[in-house]
Amino acid sequence: MAFGTQDDTDEVMNEINMTPLVDVMLVLLIIFIITVPVMKHAINIDLPRASNVPQDAKPETIRLSVDAAGQYFWNDVPVTDANLTLQLQTAAARQPQPELHIRGDKAVRYERVAQAMALAQQAGVRKIGFITEPAR
Secondary structure (H helix, E strand, O other): OOOOOOOHOOOOOOOOOOOHHHHHHHHHHHHHHHHHHHOOOOOOOOOOOOOOOOOOOOOEEEEEEEEEOOOOEOOOOEOOOHHHHHHHHHHHHOOOOOEEEEEEEOOOOOOHHHHHHHHHHHHOOOOOOEEEOOOO
């Protein structure tokens, strides 16, 4: 036994052992061979067909204005309280239902605007909006 000498068996191995890598690759290949035919079996479903044509059914907009004297205007045409009720009922019956935009003068009593809102609600109008002007 010599302490200063080295045998050929004690050398460091500087190559990668490829056997475990080949074994792992073969196992993965077998798994893929088995699972690919299983993935190709699909359930046949009859899906509904949809058209990609956009629908341009925009609802009409009705402008209901109230001037400073409390007079109602249906799309810039003067209208009485009785005729306003009839026109709101016919508008509520249309499909699609038009949007009602109420525009009140700042000098008008709030009571007249509230009456118009109540008439619209009783007639069945669902979309009511207000038109205002920005502060200057």
